[in-house]
Amino acid sequence: MAAPCYLGWDFSTQQLKVIAIDEQLRVIYEDNVHFDKDLPEFKTQGGVYIHSDRLTVTSPVLMWVKALDMILEKMKSSGFNFSQIRALSGAGQQHGSVYWKKGSSQILKNASPELPLHQSLKDCFSVSDSPIWMDSSTASQCRELEKAVGGAQHLARVTGSRAYERFTGNQIAKIYSQNPEVYKQTERISLVSSFAASLFLGTYAPIDYSDGSGMNLLQIWEKAWSKSCLDACAPGLEERLGCPVPSHSVLGPISPYYSQRYGFSPDCKVVAFTGDNPASLAGMRLQEGDIAISLGTSDTLFLWIQEPTPALEGHILCNPVDSQTYMALLCFKNGSLMRERIRDDCASGSWDEFSKALSSTVAGNSGNLGFYFDVMEITPEAVGIHRFNRDNQKVSRFPKEVEIRALIEGQFMAKRIHAEKLGYKVLPRTRILATGGASHNKKILQVLSDVFNAPVFTIDTANSACLGSAYRAIHGLVAERNVSLADVVKLAPEPRLAVTPTPGAEEHLISQTGVWSLRCGIHLTSVDISVCCHMGSFSNHRRAPRGRGVSGCCSSYLLADVYNSSGLMNTGVLEDGILLKKQSKPCRVTEGLGPEMDLLLRLSLCPDPCPLSLHGSEWSIPLEQGKEPVKKLGNAG
Numbered sequence: 056m057a058a059p060c061y062l063g064w065d066f067s068t069q070q071l072k073v074i075a076i077d078e079q080l081r082v083i084y085e086d087n088v089h090f091d092k093d094l095p096e097f098k099t100q101g102g103v104y105i106h107s108d109r110l111t112v113t114s115p116v117l118m119w120v121k122a123l124d125m126i127l128e129k130m131k132s133s134g135f136n137f138s139q140i141r142a143l144s145g146a147g148q149q150h151g152s153v154y155w156k157k158g159s160s161q162i163l164k165n166a167s168p169e170l171p172l173h174q175s176l177k178d179c180f181s182v183s184d185s186p187i188w189m190d191s192s193t194a195s196q197c198r199e200l201e202k203a204v205g206g207a208q209h210l211a212r213v214t215g216s217r218a219y220e221r222f223t224g225n226q227i228a229k230i231y232s233q234n235p236e237v238y239k240q241t242e243r244i245s246l247v248s249s250f251a252a253s254l255f256l257g258t259y260a261p262i263d264y265s266d267g268s269g270m271n272l273l274q275i276w277e278k279a280w281s282k283s284c285l286d287a288c289a290p291g292l293e294e295r296l297g298c299p300v301p302s303h304s305v306l307g308p309i310s311p312y313y314s315q316r317y318g319f320s321p322d323c324k325v326v327a328f329t330g331d332n333p334a335s336l337a338g339m340r341l342q343e344g345d346i347a348i349s350l351g352t353s354d355t356l357f358l359w360i361q362e363p364t365p366a367l368e369g370h371i372l373c374n375p376v377d378s379q380t381y382m383a384l385l386c387f388k389n390g391s392l393m394r395e396r397i398r399d400d401c402a403s404g405s406w407d408e409f410s411k412a413l414s415s416t417v418a419g420n421s422g423n424l425g426f427y428f429d430v431m432e433i434t435p436e437a438v439g440i441h442r443f444n445r446d447n448q449k450v451s452r453f454p455k456e457v458e459i460r461a462l463i464e465g466q467f468m469a470k471r472i473h474a475e476k477l478g479y480k481v482l483p484r485t486r487i488l489a490t491g492g493a494s495h496n497k498k499i500l501q502v503l504s505d506v507f508n509a510p511v512f513t514i515d516t517a518n519s520a521c522l523g524s525a526y527r528a529i530h531g532l533v534a535e536r537n538v539s540l541a542d543v544v545k546l547a548p549e550p551r552l553a554v555t556p557t558p559g560a561e562e563h564l565i566s567q568t569g570v571w572s573l574r575c576g577i578h579l580t581s582v583d584i585s586v587c588c589h590m591g592s593f594s595n596h597r598r599a600p601r602g603r604g605v606s607g608c609c610s611s612y613l614l615a616d617v618y619n620s621s622g623l624m625n626t627g628v629l630e631d632g633i634l635l636k637k638q639s640k641p642c643r644v645t646e647g648l649g650p651e652m653d654l655l656l657r658l659s660l661c662p663d664p665c666p667l668s669l670h671g672s673e674w675s676i677p678l679e680q681g682k683e684p685v686k687k688l689g690n691a692g
C-alpha cells in the first residue's frame with residue numbers, strides 16, 4: 056500500500072495552490088493555478104474584477120471551480136497517487152462569499168464523474184461574481200449594522216471587529232437590499248473556505264469558527280451566530296449559513312465524484328476549511344509572543360492571543376488550532392500589488408533591480424518618507440501617494456531608489472505602529488515569522504527586520520496557508536482525542552533565521568516611525584503614548600546619551616506634552632533627557648494634538664544635537680521663527 060499523505064489547499068486571491076505532505080511532514084508535492092495566467096478566459100486582473108465605482112471588487116465563482124478541475128488534472132497527469140491521501144483540508148481568502156441557488160445541493164451531490172466539476176456546477180450560483188475581501192462598497196450597511204447593535208465598540212465586543220466593509224455580513228446585507236430576488240433564490244451562503252470544502256464534500260460544508268469570525272456575525276466568545284447581527288443584515292440568514300463548527304472538525308468523507316474521477320480513497324476525510332490567515336497561523340506554528348507577517352496579495356499581521364480585548368481597530372478571530380484562545384489580525388490592502396506597481400515604475404518590472412535599490416539606500420531613507428495607498432487602505436483608512444523629503448516638505452516625486460525604500464519602510468512602519476496600538480510589544484525575544492510571496496525577497500525582509508529591530512524567520516515554503524491546511528488535515532483526525540496541533544507538528548522543521556537587524560538601523564527608523572504615524576493622522580491613545588515612552592527610553596538609554604538623540608527627544612517631548620495638554624496628569628519622569636519612569640495612570644487623549652504634532656514633526660527632523668534644553672526635570676524648546684510659542688511644560692510627576 057502507498058505511504059499515506061495529506062493535502063492542503065489554498066483558494067487565495069490570485070491563485071489556487073496545493074501542497075501534499077507525508078507522515079514525516081515533508082512536502083512531497085506542490086503546485087498552483089494562477090487565475091490571470093492559466094484561466095485567461097475569465098479576464099481577471101490579480102484574480103479579481105474591480106468595478107467602475109472602484110469600490111466593488113468581485114471574482115467569478117466558476118473560475119475557482121475551474122481552477123480546481125485544472126489543478127487536479129495536472130496532479131493526475133504528473134502521476135500523483137490520489138489513493139494515498141488520508142485527509143485533506145484547506146483555506147480560502149477571508150470574507151468573500153458564495154451564493155448557492157435553490158436546488159444546487161442536489162447538483163453538487165450528484166455531479167457526474169464524467170464531467171469536470173465546473174460544467175456540472177455552471178448554473179448553481181445565484182450571484183456569479185462573488186464579492187471578495189478587497190470590496191469596500193458597503194459603507195452604508197456597516198453604519199446600519201453598528202447602529203442596529205448599539206455602536207461600533209459593542210459590535211467589536213461581540214464579534215471581534217467593528218463593522219468592516221469587506222466583512223461578509225455587510226456584503227450579504229448589500230446583496231439583500233439591492234437585489235432581494237437574488238437573495239430569495241439563494242438557499243445557502245458559503246465563505247470562500249466553506250465553499251471550497253463543499254466542492255470536496257459534495258454537500259454544503261459548515262463555516263468554521265475562525266473564518267466565521269470575519270463576518271461581523273459570529274459571537275466570538277459563545278461561538279454562535281449573533282441573532283441581532285443576523286437580523287440587522289438580512290431575513291432568514293441563519294438557515295442560509297448553517298451552524299458554525301470548530302475549525303478542527305472532520306466534516307465527512309470525500310464525495311464519490313473524486314473517487315470515481317481521480318481515484319481518491321472513499322475513506323479520505325475532509326477536515327473543515329478555514330481562512331488563509333488562520334491557516335497560516337497553523338502552518339507557521341506560531342507561538343505566543345511571535346508575530347507573523349504575511350506578504351501575499353494583502354499584507355497581514357497576526358498574533359496568537361490569550362485574552363483579547365476587541366477594539367475599534369484590528370480584528371479578533373477564534374484561534375483555528377486552539378479553541379480556548381484567539382488570534383489578533385491586522386490587514387493591509389496595499390500589499391503586493393502596490394509593491395508590483397512601484398517595481399514596474401521604478402525597477403523595470405524586476406525584483407532583482409528592486410532589491411538592488413534597497414541595498415543602495417540606507418535605513419531611514421535619509422529622512423525621506425512616503426505613504427503608498429493606490430487603493431483605499433484598511434489600516435489606516437487612507438488613500439493616495441504622499442511623499443515628504445528630509446526637510447518635511449511635501450514633494451511630488453523621489454528618485455527611483457528612494458521611492459522603493461520609502462514604500463517598503465512605510466509599509467513596515469505601518470505594521471509596527473498598528474501592532475503596537477494593539478498592545479503588542481517588541482521585546483528582545485521577539486521573533487517575526489514572515490510568509491507569503493514577498494517573503495522570498497531577502498532585501499524586503501531586511502527592511503522588516505530593521506523597522507521592528509527583531510530577527511525575521513521563514514519556513515521552507517512561502518505557502519504557509521497550504522502547509523497549515525495540510526497540518527490541520529492531520530490534526531483533524533486526532534483532535535477529538537485532545538491531541539494538540541503542536542504535538543502533531545513537533546517533527547516539522549523549525550522556522551529558519553533569514554535576517555537580523557542591521558546594527559544602528561533602528562536609530563534612524565524610530566523617529567521616522569513616529570513621524571509616519573502622526574502624518575497619517577493616527578490618533579494618539581494611551582497605548583501610543585506608552586509606545587512612545589518605550590521608544591523614548593529605549594533610544595535614550597541605548598543610543599542618545601543626555602537626550603541629544605533625535606528620536607529620544609522626540610519621544611520624550613511627545614510624552615510630556617501630550618500628558619500635559621490632556622490635563623489629566625503630569626509628565627513622565629525625565630532626567631537629563633532620559634525617561635526614567637512611565638506614568639502608570641491611564642491617560643485618555645482624543646483630539647487637539649495639532650500644534651503638538653507639528654512640533655513633533657519639527658523635532659523629529661531636527662539635526663543632532665537636538666535643541667531641547669533640560670533643566671532638572673523641566674525642559675523647553677527654542678522657538679523657530681514665526682512658529683507658535685511652545686508651552687512650558689510641567690514638573691516631572
Ligand SMILES: Nc1ncnc2c1ncn2[C@@H]1O[C@H](COP(=O)(O)OP(=O)(O)O)[C@@H](O)[C@H]1O
Pocket residue numbers: 067068069070350351352353391392394395406490491492493494495496499517
Ligand atoms: N521576489 C519577490 N519579491 C517581492 N515580491 C514577490 C516576489 N515573488 C513574488 N512576490 C509577490 O508575491 C505575491 C503573491 O504572493 P502569494 O502569497 O502567493 O499571494 P496570494 O496567496 O494572495 O495569492 C505576488 O503578487 C508578488 O508580488
Ligand SMILES: O=C(CO)[C@@H](O)[C@H](O)COP(=O)(O)O
Pocket residue numbers: 067068069147148149150188221269330331332351352353354355384386
Ligand atoms: O481580508 C483579508 C484578511 O482580513 C485578506 O488577508 C484576505 O484573507 C486575502 O488574503 P490573500 O489572498 O491576500 O492571502
